[in-house]
Amino acid sequence: xxxxxxxxxxxxxxxxxxxxxxxxxxxxxxxxxxxxxxxxxxxxxxxxxxxxxxxxxxxxxxxxxxxxxxxxxxxxxxxxxxxxxxxxxxxxxxxxxxxxxxxxxxxxxxxxxxxxxxxxxxxxxxxxxxxxxxxxxxxxxxxxxxxxxxxxxxxxxxxxxxxxxxxxxxxxxxxxxxxxxxxxxxxxxxxxxxxxxxxxxxxxxxxxxxxxxxxxxxxxxxxxxxxxxxxxxxxxxxxxxxxxxxxxxxxxxxxxxxxxxxxxxxxxxxxxxxxxxxxxxxxxxxxxxxxxxxxxxxxxxxxxxxxxxxxxxxxxxxxxxxxxxxxxxxxxxxxxxxxxxxxxxxxxxxxxxxxxxxxx
Numbered sequence: 001x002x003x004x005x006x007x008x009x010x011x012x013x014x015x016x017x018x019x020x021x022x023x024x025x026x027x028x029x030x031x032x033x034x035x036x037x038x039x040x041x042x043x044x045x046x047x048x049x050x051x052x053x054x055x056x057x058x059x060x061x062x063x064x065x066x067x068x069x070x071x072x073x074x075x076x077x078x079x080x081x082x083x084x085x086x087x088x089x090x091x092x093x094x095x096x097x098x099x100x101x102x103x104x105x106x107x108x109x110x111x112x113x114x115x116x117x118x119x120x121x122x123x124x125x126x127x128x129x130x131x132x133x134x135x136x137x138x139x140x141x142x143x144x145x146x147x148x149x150x151x152x153x154x155x156x157x158x159x160x161x162x163x164x165x166x167x168x169x170x171x172x173x174x175x176x177x178x179x180x181x182x183x184x185x186x187x188x189x190x191x192x193x194x195x196x197x198x199x200x201x202x203x204x205x206x207x208x209x210x211x212x213x214x215x216x217x218x219x220x221x222x223x224x225x226x227x228x229x230x231x232x233x234x235x236x237x238x239x240x241x242x243x244x245x246x247x248x249x250x251x252x253x254x255x256x257x258x259x260x261x262x263x264x265x266x267x268x269x270x271x272x273x274x275x276x277x278x279x280x281x282x283x284x285x286x287x288x289x290x291x292x293x294x295x296x297x298x299x300x301x302x303x304x305x306x307x308x309x310x311x312x313x314x315x316x317x318x319x320x321x322x323x324x325x326x327x328x329x330x331x332x333x334x335x336x337x338x339x340x341x342x343x344x345x346x347x348x349x350x351x352x353x354x355x356x357x358x359x360x
Contacts, residue, residue: 004338007283011339012049014284018313019047027076031063032318050287053311054297059322064095064260072098074315085135085259088158094133097259102285102316103135106262107143109282110255113265114147118225118251122148123195128184128203129229130158135259140198140227152192154183177203181210188221196225201232201241208245219249229255229263233345235275242270255279256345260319261286261310267334267341279345280337287311290330290342296323302332307348325351 002010022032023043036043039056046055069084077100085103086094125144131137137153144151164173184207188194197218199207204226208218218226226246233254242252256279257263264279264286281288290306292298300306308324327348331341 001335002338004333007333007338008050011284011287015050015053015313016048018315018318019043021076021315022074022318027074029072029074029318031071050311053320056320058296059319061095061322064097065093067096069096069098072317077316083135083138084133086133087259088130088134088162095260097135097317099135100316102262102314103139104142104146105314106282106285107139108146109285110263110265111143111146114225114227114253115251119147119196119227120224123225124149124193125151125196125198126184126187126194127151127153128180128197128199128207129156131156132159134158136198136229139263143227144196149196150192152187152194154180154187156180177206178210181206185210185214185221188223193222195222196227197223198227198229200228200230201237202230204228204241205245218246224250226250226252227255228252229257233277235277238269238277239275242275256342258324260312260317260322261288262312264288264342265337267336276343277345278331278334278341278343280334280339280341281310283337283339285312285314287313287339288324288342289340290328291323293327296321300330302330305329305344308342308345324348 022028023036025033041055043056047053073082080100083099083103085097085099088094125140127137127140129136129140131153141151141153161173161176164170164176180203211217211221238252238254246252252269254266254269254277255263256266262282262285264281267273267278267280269275269277279288287310289309289311290300290304291309292300292306296307296309305327308326308328310319310322310324312319312322325348326345328342328345331343333339334341
């Protein structure tokens with residue numbers, strides 16, 4: 001593994017490459033080429049390292065709401081097959097990300113972190129999570145295919161879940177959740193030899209409880225590896241899931257990701273670290289910093305609490321310094337990921353009251 005210094009040098013080199021791509025008139029996107037004309041300075045000349053990205057004005061999430069979405073398409077990617085992925089829309093009009101291969105690259109990188117004992121090559125998967133315009137469904141399907149398996153999916157509309165919660169229609173919510181879990185159990189018990197699962201904390205708990213009602217368990221229906229994501233992962237929940245919901249023989253790997261970032265992996269979780277979950281972004285393609293609530297350009301000290309600031313830099317997407325709707329504690333680099341991490345990820349306190357958490 002690279003040292004912290006080597007990782008920082010690789011990040012700086014990556015920044016220079018991606019800024020040159022997005023701001024070069026022959027390869028850049030209409031959005032950033034137009035934005036460059038109003039900056040009063042040339043990013044291709046003045047951005048030489050990651051720290052120089054602070055010269056950009058704050059990235060506004062409204063830039064990603066509405067269209068035309070092709071303004072984000074770099075000229076250098078013209079002719080590539082395109083996808084449009086949307087966020088959940090919990091804070092307004094959904095944000096959109098135009099993509100071609102990023103989601104495949106992100107999940108191929110993540111594939112390399114999965115222990116073969118629990119996520120065997122060639123195994124079939126069940127995607128028990130959001131469908132529709134979410135990146136997640138296609139990304140998990142590609143992960144499965146990349147590893148040589150076949151992916152089974154369910155119909156799940158998280159926007160409908162959020163509306164039911166806002167309307168206080170909890171009986172309808174429970175019926176819809178039962179409908180989703182019923183789809184999952186049907187697939188698991190149909191003889192498809194499914195060994196790996198993507199799901200969210202709430203759905204994992206519901207699945208385990210319903211299987212128990214049928215006299216079975218997650219392990220007994222054949223699942224050995226679970227890749228899960230959602231801000232509801234806490235040390236308490238993780239311990240409960242590992243010790244009570246899953247038991248021996250099932251591996252659980254929490255992740256933190258979204259449409260704009262990709263996928264942040266966690267350090268190994270278990271009794272050895274009191275089930276503490278620490279996420280590290282897929283640097284250099286994406287970087288997360290924990291910054292002061294009062295000054296987004298000041299990184300807090302290790303162990304201190306702040307807001308998550310995301311930078312995504314790929315040939316498809318340039319998002320420098322986006323303030324996420326999450327907060328957490330800054331964590332130091334580790335051997336597996338020699339760059340900063342974040343723990344205790346939860347909704348940003350100023351937005352938490354207006355954010356409805358559905359299936360996550």
